[in-house]
Amino acid sequence: MNRARLLIFNAALGPLDYRVPDGMEVAPGSVVVAPLGPRQIVGIVWEEDRLPTQSVPDSKLRPLLAVLPVPPLKAELRRLLEWTADYYCASLASVARMVLSSGGALRGPSTTIEYRLSGGMPERLTPQRLAAIEALEGEQATIRELSGIAGVSDGVLRGLVNQGVLEPIEVDCDRPYPPVDPSFAEPELSPDQQEVADRFVASVEERKFAPFLLDGVTGSGKTETYFEAIAQSLRDGQQTLVLLPEIALTEAFLRRFEDRFGAPPVVWHSSLKSTERRRAWRAISAGTAQVVVGARSALFLPYAKLGLVVVDEAHEVSFKQDDGVRYNARDVAVMRARFEGIPVILASATPALESLQMAQSGIYEKLVLPARFGGAELPSIDTINLTEEKPERGRWLSPRLVAALKDRLAKGEQSLLFLNRRGYAPLTLCRHCGFRFQCPNCSAWLVEHRLSRRLACHHCGHETVPPENCPECGEPDCLVACGPGVERIAHEVEEILPEARLAIVTSDTLNSPEKAAQFIAQAEAGEIDVIVGTQLVTKGFHFPELTLVGVVDADLGLEGGDLRAAERTYQQVAQVAGRAGRGAKAGEVFIQTRHPEATVIAALAAGDRDAFYEAETEARRHAGAPPFGRWAAIIVSSEDEAEAREAANRIGATRPNLEDVMILGPAPAPLSMLRGRYRYRLLLNARRSAEVQQVIRDWLGALSFPQGVRVAVDIDPYSFV
Numbered sequence: 001m002n003r004a005r006l007l008i009f010n011a012a013l014g015p016l017d018y019r020v021p022d023g024m025e026v027a028p029g030s031v032v033v034a035p036l037g038p039r040q041i042v043g044i045v046w047e048e049d050r051l052p053t054q055s056v057p058d059s060k061l062r063p064l065l066a067v068l069p070v071p072p073l074k075a076e077l078r079r080l081l082e083w084t085a086d087y088y089c090a091s092l093a094s095v096a097r098m099v100l101s102s103g104g105a106l107r108g109p110s111t112t113i114e115y116r117l118s119g120g121m122p123e124r125l126t127p128q129r130l131a132a133i134e135a136l137e138g139e140q141a142t143i144r145e146l147s148g149i150a151g152v153s154d155g156v157l158r159g160l161v162n163q164g165v166l167e168p169i170e171v172d173c174d175r176p177y178p179p180v181d182p183s184f185a186e187p188e189l190s191p192d193q194q195e196v197a198d199r200f201v202a203s204v205e206e207r208k209f210a211p212f213l214l215d216g217v218t219g220s221g222k223t224e225t226y227f228e229a230i231a232q233s234l235r236d237g238q239q240t241l242v243l244l245p246e247i248a249l250t251e252a253f254l255r256r257f258e259d260r261f262g263a264p265p266v267v268w269h270s271s272l273k274s275t276e277r278r279r280a281w282r283a284i285s286a287g288t289a290q291v292v293v294g295a296r297s298a299l300f301l302p303y304a305k306l307g308l309v310v311v312d313e314a315h316e317v318s319f320k321q322d323d324g325v326r327y328n329a330r331d332v333a334v335m336r337a338r339f340e341g342i343p344v345i346l347a348s349a350t351p352a353l354e355s356l357q358m359a360q361s362g363i364y365e366k367l368v369l370p371a372r373f374g375g376a377e378l379p380s381i382d383t384i385n386l387t388e389e390k391p392e393r394g395r396w397l398s399p400r401l402v403a404a405l406k407d408r409l410a411k412g413e414q415s416l417l418f419l420n421r422r423g424y425a426p427l428t429l430c431r432h433c434g435f436r437f438q439c440p441n442c443s444a445w446l447v448e449h450r451l452s453r454r455l456a457c458h459h460c461g462h463e464t465v466p467p468e469n470c471p472e473c474g475e476p477d478c479l480v481a482c483g484p485g486v487e488r489i490a491h492e493v494e495e496i497l498p499e500a501r502l503a504i505v506t507s508d509t510l511n512s513p514e515k516a517a518q519f520i521a522q523a524e525a526g527e528i529d530v531i532v533g534t535q536l537v538t539k540g541f542h543f544p545e546l547t548l549v550g551v552v553d554a555d556l557g558l559e560g561g562d563l564r565a566a567e568r569t570y571q572q573v574a575q576v577a578g579r580a581g582r583g584a585k586a587g588e589v590f591i592q593t594r595h596p597e598a599t600v601i602a603a604l605a606a607g608d609r610d611a612f613y614e615a616e617t618e619a620r621r622h623a624g625a626p627p628f629g630r631w632a633a634i635i636v637s638s639e640d641e642a643e644a645r646e647a648a649n650r651i652g653a654t655r656p657n658l659e660d661v662m663i664l665g666p667a668p669a670p671l672s673m674l675r676g677r678y679r680y681r682l683l684l685n686a687r688r689s690a691e692v693q694q695v696i697r698d699w700l701g702a703l704s705f706p707q708g709v710r711v712a713v714d715i716d717p718y719s720f721v
Helices: 075-087 092-096 103-107 127-135 143-150 154-162 191-206 222-235 247-261 274-286 296-300 329-340 353-360 399-411 486-496 513-524 565-577 599-606 609-623 641-653 692-701
Strands: 003-008 016-019 031-036 039-046 111-117 166-172 210-216 239-243 266-268 291-294 306-312 343-348 365-369 380-385 414-418 427-430 447-449 454-456 479-482 502-505 530-533 546-551 588-593 629-638 661-674 677-687 710-715
Touching: 003 031, 003 092, 016 031, 075 092, 075 296, 075 329, 103 274, 127 143, 127 154, 143 154, 154 166, 191 210, 191 222, 191 343, 191 365, 210 222, 210 329, 210 353, 222 239, 222 247, 222 306, 222 343, 239 296, 239 329, 247 291, 247 513, 266 274, 291 296, 296 329, 306 329, 329 343, 353 365, 353 609, 380 599, 399 414, 399 486, 399 546, 399 588, 414 486, 414 565, 486 502, 486 530, 502 513, 546 565, 565 588, 565 599, 565 609, 588 599, 599 609, 629 641, 629 661, 629 692, 641 661, 641 677, 677 692, 692 710
Parallel strands: 210 343, 210 365, 239 291, 239 306, 266 291, 306 343, 380 588, 414 530, 414 546, 502 530, 546 588
Antiparallel strands: 003 016, 003 039, 031 039, 111 166, 427 479, 447 454, 629 677, 629 710, 661 677
16 A cells, blocks of 8 residues: 555545555554644545545655554444444544544553642642642642642642642553453343343344344333343453443442442543543553443444443433534444444433334334332322412422422432422513623523522523622612522422422532532432432432422423424433332322423323323324434524525525425524524425435535535434524
8 A cells, every 4th residue: 555545634625645655554544644734634544435535646645654553443433434424414524533532542652640639738828729739639630630620720730749739640541441340240130121131142142233222111220131231242352332421420320330340431521531531542442441431422432342332311312412513322323333233222211202113113123121120119190280289479399299398308208309490590680670681692591500609601601790780770689580490499498498408410510420429429328308400310310218209390391492392301201200219118209380281291190101102203293303204404603693694595595496305494593692603594304215415415515605604514403492
């Protein structure tokens, strides 16, 4: 091979050809360093016939500089990258960038210097130094990472190094992970569990593509069944990938995993330190990382010998990436398993309608766990009609739910209140002039977070301190919080049950694995009486003493821009209801609603999932929505409103006229301004037979736009905001 075609990470330049110097060995998938003008770039060697470009004569080719000391990307992974780029209308370069997500891993074996507290104290203890010392207790990382943890500058920490307060530690970047043992603590399974586990084990042994839908009620022991598949994969010397939707779930899962296999798995998520990412990436590519548990990005890592993929809580919308490459990890996981020729397990108590349809058509094999493990019963569910059983003035919890909370506290049992809205209140306004606090970068109201004394935008991260007076009219003591968030519900519980021990569980409070572990430990030790939380509490947690669940506002999920609002509401409420009564004591669920007659609420109250899915299936079929039709969105944005509108109108004016594709818009997006960019949207609704991606490529490929305009494509969108 005397010339090589490189995929580089600048999509605008396209693939580039280089000369392979004498004595250098490269193959498709090799990660190399090449010159580009005066710079050096990293690229991936690709098959020429799969990456066409304009041919360059041999005499004009510049030589490659080096082959990086990492294994070549396997053909199966390269095919997955091509499929993902094609299906989601993304550039191959942007997809491939997710594979090489640890730059340090590409440099080969090395050591690094990390720092930790030595136990000493500085000669002069400033407030900054004291805060840093307190924050860094038990931490070990690089100076840059420690400065982020402590919230101080690098200079403050370097001063502590000079004084011996922080000591350097040389760390082997590639030290091996402790091995896991498939026979460490083999469980006793119920007959239903054993039947499912045996099917999984047989599939792993067959080593061929086999997609499974594991449909089990909450508390049925789904995890234990696929743990047996993981055990078989380990015995066969293969790697396993387990995808989880939330980082907050990771700690609880890791403990269950270690109890079963004797050592923790390798973890992959966005909160890892750079040294941890480097170590994990190299172990995964070398094949020494036996089991990887991670967020959706773990799907694109270069596994050396992948033998099984598991997607836990496979219905979760968190698996859908909403910027960059807008992929759905659930669907890409199935495709990765297909290219690798291995089984994939989608586990859920409330499967996505698309997954159920795939099972019904025979594409997925559906395995069912119909009952809770160990004789535990599903909780009773009752609705509270808020138009009839109204909460007291200024409160949000109905008298019946309040009475149930008091009863559980008296019995020493735990309760959970669910409201999928962070902060104290979603809107703050002036009662004197009507002024509302709005984000300067987004067309969204600022959310009051009373615990941290801030007004925050949950879309762009803008924050400000609540003023004493109205910024519009200057009146003092006139600002009013409108509507409830979890902090407001927690405040109400404090007033009703002043002796109760509360925990607020949101992405603001459980923003690290350590905080999640602390919460779980407190709940399991009985140190929490009432949990108030958002969707983070709807899945993965198992607290045997939790016997009451209250859904504060079940109608909230039916509002907004979720294209699958009814299904999402059913899944969230059913999942949070499943937290109740998982031990020996019976569970009870109250759903507060203003629309008890709504199909989704009635199905939840009756415990009739099949009735809901049947109604939702017919509604989707009638609307030509997935899985019976296709959706795709085109999002146009610019910092200049007129420029964005003009570009969107140009796209709309050149729309193709096709029988099997209906195109709606352009129209201003419901969230018409996001992070300082004005936004317009178009929605495509197509029949299953339509080649939506090719339609979009041909349509947009014929147009050019000003430099400030971004045009993004979202295949199978979940949100239309």
